[in-house]
Amino acid sequence: MAMVTIRRIETAADTLYKSQLIRGFCHLSTGQEAVGVGLETALTQEDKVITAYRSHGFTYLRKGSILPIVAELLGRKIGISGGKGGSMHMFTPNFFGGNGIVGAQVPLGAGIAFAQKYLGMKAATFVFYGDGAANQGQVFEAFNMAKLWELPAVFVCENNQYGMGTSAARSSANTDYYKRGDYIPGIKVNGMDVLAVHQAIAYAREWALTEHKGPLLLEMETYRYRGHSVSDPGVSYRSREEIQKVRSENDPITHLRERLLEAQILSEAELKDMEKAAKAEVDKTVKEAEESEQPDMKTFWTDVYVKGTEVPFLRGREPQETHFYRK
Amino acid sequence: MSPMLKKAITVSIPSVRQALARSNPVLANALLAKRTYNSKGGVEMTVRDALNSALEEEMTADEKVYLLGEEVGQYNGAYKVSKGLLDKFGPKRVIDTPITESGFCGLAVGSAFAGLKPVCEFMTWNFAMQAIDQIVNSAAKTHYMSGGNVNCPITFRGPNGAAAGVAAQHSQCFAAWYGSVPGLKVVSPWNSEDAKGLLKAAIRDPNPVVVLENELMYGISFPMSEAALSKDFVIEIGKAKIEKEGTDVTIVAHSRSVGFALEAAMLLEKEGICSAEVINLRSIRPLDTETIIKSVKKTNRLVTVEGGWPQYGVGSEICAQIMESEAFDHLDAPVVRVTGADVPTPYAQNLEAFAFPDTDVIARVVKRTLNKKIGA
Numbered sequence A: 001m002a003m004v005t006i007r008r009i010e011t012a013a014d015t016l017y018k019s020q021l022i023r024g025f026c027h028l029s030t031g032q033e034a035v036g037v038g039l040e041t042a043l044t045q046e047d048k049v050i051t052a053y054r055s056h057g058f059t060y061l062r063k064g065s066i067l068p069i070v071a072e073l074l075g076r077k078i079g080i081s082g083g084k085g086g087s088m089h090m091f092t093p094n095f096f097g098g099n100g101i102v103g104a105q106v107p108l109g110a111g112i113a114f115a116q117k118y119l120g121m122k123a124a125t126f127v128f129y130g131d132g133a134a135n136q137g138q139v140f141e142a143f144n145m146a147k148l149w150e151l152p153a154v155f156v157c158e159n160n161q162y163g164m165g166t167s168a169a170r171s172s173a174n175t176d177y178y179k180r181g182d183y184i185p186g187i188k189v190n191g192m193d194v195l196a197v198h199q200a201i202a203y204a205r206e207w208a209l210t211e212h213k214g215p216l217l218l219e220m221e222t223y224r225y226r227g228h229s230v231s232d233p234g235v236s237y238r239s240r241e242e243i244q245k246v247r248s249e250n251d252p253i254t255h256l257r258e259r260l261l262e263a264q265i266l267s268e269a270e271l272k273d274m275e276k277a278a279k280a281e282v283d284k285t286v287k288e289a290e291e292s293e294q295p296d297m298k299t300f301w302t303d304v305y306v307k308g309t310e311v312p313f314l315r316g317r318e319p320q321e322t323h324f325y326r327k
Numbered sequence B: 001m002s003p004m005l006k007k008a009i010t011v012s013i014p015s016v017r018q019a020l021a022r023s024n025p026v027l028a029n030a031l032l033a034k035r036t037y038n039s040k041g042g043v044e045m046t047v048r049d050a051l052n053s054a055l056e057e058e059m060t061a062d063e064k065v066y067l068l069g070e071e072v073g074q075y076n077g078a079y080k081v082s083k084g085l086l087d088k089f090g091p092k093r094v095i096d097t098p099i100t101e102s103g104f105c106g107l108a109v110g111s112a113f114a115g116l117k118p119v120c121e122f123m124t125w126n127f128a129m130q131a132i133d134q135i136v137n138s139a140a141k142t143h144y145m146s147g148g149n150v151n152c153p154i155t156f157r158g159p160n161g162a163a164a165g166v167a168a169q170h171s172q173c174f175a176a177w178y179g180s181v182p183g184l185k186v187v188s189p190w191n192s193e194d195a196k197g198l199l200k201a202a203i204r205d206p207n208p209v210v211v212l213e214n215e216l217m218y219g220i221s222f223p224m225s226e227a228a229l230s231k232d233f234v235i236e237i238g239k240a241k242i243e244k245e246g247t248d249v250t251i252v253a254h255s256r257s258v259g260f261a262l263e264a265a266m267l268l269e270k271e272g273i274c275s276a277e278v279i280n281l282r283s284i285r286p287l288d289t290e291t292i293i294k295s296v297k298k299t300n301r302l303v304t305v306e307g308g309w310p311q312y313g314v315g316s317e318i319c320a321q322i323m324e325s326e327a328f329d330h331l332d333a334p335v336v337r338v339t340g341a342d343v344p345t346p347y348a349q350n351l352e353a354f355a356f357p358d359t360d361v362i363a364r365v366v367k368r369t370l371n372k373k374i375g376a
Helices: A002-018 A033-041 A056-063 A067-073 A105-118 A137-148 A194-211 A240-249 A252-262 A268-291 B003-010 B014-023 B025-034 B047-061 B085-089 B101-113 B127-145 B175-179 B192-204 B256-270 B289-299 B314-323 B326-330 B349-353 B359-371
Strands: A048-050 A125-130 A153-159 A186-190 A216-221 B043-046 B065-069 B094-096 B117-121 B155-159 B185-187 B209-213 B221-224 B241-244 B249-253 B276-280 B283-285 B302-305 B336-338
Touching: A002 A033, A002 A056, A002 A067, A002 A252, A002 A268, A033 A056, A033 A153, A033 A194, A033 A252, A048 A105, A056 A067, A067 A268, A105 A125, A105 A137, A105 A153, A105 B101, A105 B127, A137 A153, A137 B101, A153 A194, A186 A194, A194 A216, A194 A252, A252 A268, B043 B047, B043 B192, B047 B065, B047 B085, B047 B192, B065 B101, B085 B094, B101 B117, B101 B127, B127 B155, B155 B192, B175 B185, B175 B209, B175 B283, B175 B314, B185 B192, B192 B209, B192 B221, B241 B256, B249 B256, B249 B289, B249 B359, B256 B276, B256 B302, B256 B359, B276 B289, B289 B302, B289 B314, B289 B326, B302 B314, B302 B359, B314 B326, B314 B336, B336 B359
Parallel strands: A048 A125, A125 A153, A153 A216, A186 A216, B065 B094, B065 B117, B117 B155, B155 B209, B185 B209, B249 B276, B249 B302, B302 B336
Antiparallel strands: B043 B221, B185 B283, B241 B276
16 A cells, blocks of 8 residues: 555655646655565564655655645645755654755764764664665765664665666676675665565564674565656656566566465455555545645745854845844 | 064064064964953963863753764864763763764754754864755755744854865855854854864754854963853853954954954054954854944944954955844945965965965055045
8 A cells, every 4th residue: 555655755756756736856756665564564663764865655655644745745834844944855753855966864874873872772784875876985985884883774786687777787896786885785675565575674683783783785676667856857868668568577566475475374356355445545635745734934934054053144145134133 | 482583573574573473373372362352350261162162061060962973982073073972971872983974964963853952073174065955955955944943953063264284275264155044043252262162162053054163263371261161151142242342443253263363453553553353253144244233333434353264254254234224324445355365275274374264464555545535
């Protein structure tokens, strides 16, 4: 149900972007739903997650509600970041975004794990990055410190085969991303199978916290049907046949459906009802979000600094648009 | 003290003074410090020790405060600022990092997001260019982008600007760069009280704060007032200090330049040329324009002094803000900037001396400003 919801959110986002209600960047995770869902089912609320910008699904799973996410995409007041972040900058108490600079989230994630260890928490941080980010220097800097200081960080490479328009083979001298951790052991996981993802995450969590008390690397082999972002048709660097093949033979939602039917856990009718309900909920929420207000102008000036600790004033576009925080 | 040195202090021959300053900038500043207008107090402390006290006190007061950086632990700090901290607080709270600025700065920022209060040391601010993405895009902007949901109570610190003979890659001043970023606060201490009070304030501030120290100031002693010695001594970020009152011209400076500005002011007063008011900015962002404007209204002339490059610098910003303010109507002469020269810092001593402002340059510029009249 979660996967269907995410897929529906992403589809809705695509439509909204095309009607220009969503602006800027919009990176959809259609096809990659199993990764986020398998992850969330294996985590506690104390565990933390951080990823880059293909993050709508993760945000939904860690927050649990659709409205603030869609509202944020539309730049509305009730958006999860008050309309001030947009697609790439959504956060929850146990989810640290939503980060726009490729690779920067990896040292940040190591830092979150550092804090967990420092504070004596029995929790781990799951640090996501893509095949495109896997060659960033700072990723290896983070690996080094995580291993050196035995941080409870599980690094997860979400390999969807393409870094924007560049295939893995064209960007990476070594495409076995699970091996790139060198002194950090790695496991390759079928990212299109939600149960495999769940098992891998559960195992990794146990490894990081109890067994080995240190970092682990997971590579989730997955695929995105859409382009890098909504403005990328996604077919200039790969064939439509390739996309179709994955969609028909390796779709994560289809996989789970088949499994549930085979094991007779749910019937076809029940599945259809669940899917219908998920889609209806998303559609209803999207409508509610579309009807909601834009942020109040005063929020233009809030949160530059922590409330109560602001600077005396900040300039606007011209001297007369200066905003004073204290009289 | 050698007789020659003693003579050098008492004789106000510019060339001797210059020679002394250039041959031993550390000593020159030390001599200067003895006669500066610091808070009266019985105890003297070096800037280094003041920073050390600040770190020690804040780490004692709050378990979430920790220090990380290259050589901060076992080596006791590349410049000994963190001396003794590893022994006192242990390896959990004083962390030696690998030489990976981008990584360890990002790690520190992430730990701040997750509830800790890191003090992230850069061996010099030049090396922080490797980490500037984390400082600006992760630390400075996240509170705003998250609509207030994520906090980043981190302090970044390290020596900034000119050292002595370390050449271009190790001598850049970053005040203007960081000062332009909304979401950051930026401070630039001059003396020991500044160092202690501003670092403590930075650590306590829930926003990301950049502390721009200066290596040449680390070894200089200044008197510390009773108040400054207290465990709770903080200096308000965003408030400049009038180090010397005057009536004829205002000189605004930050960091090491404050010392030169004060010496220039004393020189000019001694020679009967003018009474200069010297303002120690202390903070780069927010800039205390209120204090500067008030002073300009009194003196009608303004000279800014900084070690950084001239274009798009701190002085440029002050000029712009003064122009746009009510102070403009009180100016009897255009504002003039004294800055570092617009070149990568050279190594040879005579060339290097020509790259950074000193007492004589400031005095010369002030004299020239006094001779100017509007419309002339």
